Amino acid sequence: MRTAITLTDQAVHRIRILLEGRGKPSLGIRIGVNTKGCSGLSYTLEFADELNPFDETVKVDDVTIFIDPKATLFILGTEMDFVEDKMQSGFTFNNPNEKGRCGCGKSFHV
Secondary structure (H helix, E strand, C coil): CCCCEEECHHHHHHHHHHHHHCCCCCCEEEEEEEECCCCCEEEEEEEECCCCCCCEEEEECCEEEEECCCCHHHHCCEEEEEEECCCCEEEEEECCCCCEECCCCCCEEC
16 A cells, blocks of 8 residues: 655655744644646645544654545655755655646646
8 A cells, every 4th residue: 555645854854843833733734735726736735733534644753744635646655855945945746646747836737
């Protein structure tokens, strides 16, 4: 069975920083997908304050990721990373299910 999502060390480190800097306790981060963008789907990230019914839970060290059940099939096997360079920084998703991305890289389709 494939893991729903894996996280690089950089992603785990950045999530820790976000959770610690939030100013109030959180259970973790929730990942989902929304219908938007030129290619159809876009990743969403939000603080998770409670466990929603049917959330899939992935624990990496002390970081908990909740996956919205509507997103699971779209992101199955994805690797989440955090990348910083001179021009930008942010989470990236290496998704083996993607069939294409828009030119700006903000949305994808499967």
